Amino acid sequence: MTNRERIYSRLLTVYPRWYRERRGEEINSTLLEVAAAGGRFSWLEVAAIAVHGLRVRLGIGYERFAGDVLSLAALPGLMMGAGLALTLGILGDWLPHTTILAAHPAPIALQFGPFWTIGPVLYVLWVAGATVAAVRPRYEHAVAWVCLVATLATRLFGGLARPPTSPLLLLGLLGVPAALAPRTTRPRRQLPISLLSGVTVMAFIPVSDANAPFSGGYFFHPLYWNWGGVAVTEFPYLTGAALFLAVGMLFLGHWRGAGAVGLLMGPWLLQSSLGLRPSVLQWYGPSALPIVSAAVCSAVAVLLVTCWVVDVRRSRIPLIEPS
Amino acid sequence: MDVTLATLVWAPAICAIQRSAHSGLLYTDHRYIKSDVDEVREPTFLVLTALAGGPLHGYAIIQEAEQLSKGRVRLRAGTLYATLDRLSADGLVEEAGEETVDGRFRRYYRLSKPGTALLAAESSRRMAVSKEAIRRLRVLGAWA
Numbered sequence: 001m002t003n004r005e006r007i008y009s010r011l012l013t014v015y016p017r018w019y020r021e022r023r024g025e026e027i028n029s030t031l032l033e034v035a036a037a038g039g040r041f042s043w044l045e046v047a048a049i050a051v052h053g054l055r056v057r058l059g060i061g062y063e064r065f066a067g068d069v070l071s072l073a074a075l076p077g078l079m080m081g082a083g084l085a086l087t088l089g090i091l092g093d094w095l096p097h098t099t100i101l102a103a104h105p106a107p108i109a110l111q112f113g114p115f116w117t118i119g120p121v122l123y124v125l126w127v128a129g130a131t132v133a134a135v136r137p138r139y140e141h142a143v144a145w146v147c148l149v150a151t152l153a154t155r156l157f158g159g160l161a162r163p164p165t166s167p168l169l170l171l172g173l174l175g176v177p178a179a180l181a182p183r184t185t186r187p188r189r190q191l192p193i194s195l196l197s198g199v200t201v202m203a204f205i206p207v208s209d210a211n212a213p214f215s216g217g218y219f220f221h222p223l224y225w226n227w228g229g230v231a232v233t234e235f236p237y238l239t240g241a242a243l244f245l246a247v248g249m250l251f252l253g254h255w256r257g258a259g260a261v262g263l264l265m266g267p268w269l270l271q272s273s274l275g276l277r278p279s280v281l282q283w284y285g286p287s288a289l290p291i292v293s294a295a296v297c298s299a300v301a302v303l304l305v306t307c308w309v310v311d312v313r314r315s316r317i318p319l320i321e322p323s
Numbered sequence: 324m325d326v327t328l329a330t331l332v333w334a335p336a337i338c339a340i341q342r343s344a345h346s347g348l349l350y351t352d353h354r355y356i357k358s359d360v361d362e363v364r365e366p367t368f369l370v371l372t373a374l375a376g377g378p379l380h381g382y383a384i385i386q387e388a389e390q391l392s393k394g395r396v397r398l399r400a401g402t403l404y405a406t407l408d409r410l411s412a413d414g415l416v417e418e419a420g421e422e423t424v425d426g427r428f429r430r431y432y433r434l435s436k437p438g439t440a441l442l443a444a445e446s447s448r449r450m451a452v453s454k455e456a457i458r459r460l461r462v463l464g465a466w467a
Contacts, residue, residue: 023404023430025428026381026428026429026430027381027400027404028428029381029382029427029428029429030380030381030382030385030400030403030404031400032427033381033382033427034382034385034400037382042399044399045399045400045401047401048399048400048401048402049399049400049401050401051401052401052402052404052405053401055405056408182405182409
């Protein structure tokens, strides 16, 4: 067995057992025939198989509901991520260190060149990536994966110079739909909707920050920005508005759109729910808002999973001819 | 949660799930196919066109698609099988037998009747656009 055969053979384990039993041998043969015809070994080929396997495992390869919801949420998710990144960059890390030092009573060591954190590099990547995905849909998957990997790497290897975990978690989760979406074709109207999503995030966060307790009108720097306070006091209003939007869409029969709204609200709902952590509660005391947020989060998750399961089960049943 | 509120939230969701059982589907040739397949991307179009020449196995589809596109599109195996999964699920292609050649397993695919209808509709649409493009280029004197 050659190295390439060994790699392909191992690669097939990314598929679930039922799929391997059905198509494994066939895919392996196709890969080997490509190789035998003189095709060079390509890591892109390996990545294509790995992504396909992941989609099959998650049941989003071709099922209508999950695939369509992810496709609808893909670009708005990237745009929301870019909006968040732009806000963090402009109002936070982008400030030269001298400005922050002048505003801070105690001297603080520099952490990443002229900036406080490595954030600016990551934020520029997100904004550039979302722009590329908007203009060239075919690169949407690649862009999403690059942004996700960079965000994860920043969290793992950023050391002291990394931005706080909360914005990184939000950024990462907002990129997931684009990374997993099975289709990159989209209706023309999705672009303005996506841009609006990004702008909404940019408009919402500075307002939240100004209202957050203990922000004290300081300045918008992630190291000072009170994520706990924002999560407890402000995010539930955003998620509540999104819930109304989702219910309205369901009434109008746009069930995939409602699913996409629910999916994009997931990261924010999760942040709100994290406001129930003891470390946050000791500062802000018990509050009904994160509890409501956690309940909404659970309801949306149950609804999405129900739709997903119903759709997956339906898609595997032979279609019956009408009488 | 209050019963009225719960009904308000969940009833439309359940209605939407029930409605979705037939929404987005088009009944043709005794089967339902997705009605929103009017967005036929190039790899899908190439796979359908390749299969219009007769049943083919995976590697042959890759080769045929490369020839049809004059080497511009080279389908990767992951992309090919994702496309075949989707087309099979939509009832546009169907399996047409299996064989083992030189120890390698091959499964053949062919166009189904809805797939043939879709390819005909898409080809007609593309041809109409191309004809109009050529007519306008001739007016401009930019078409030999």
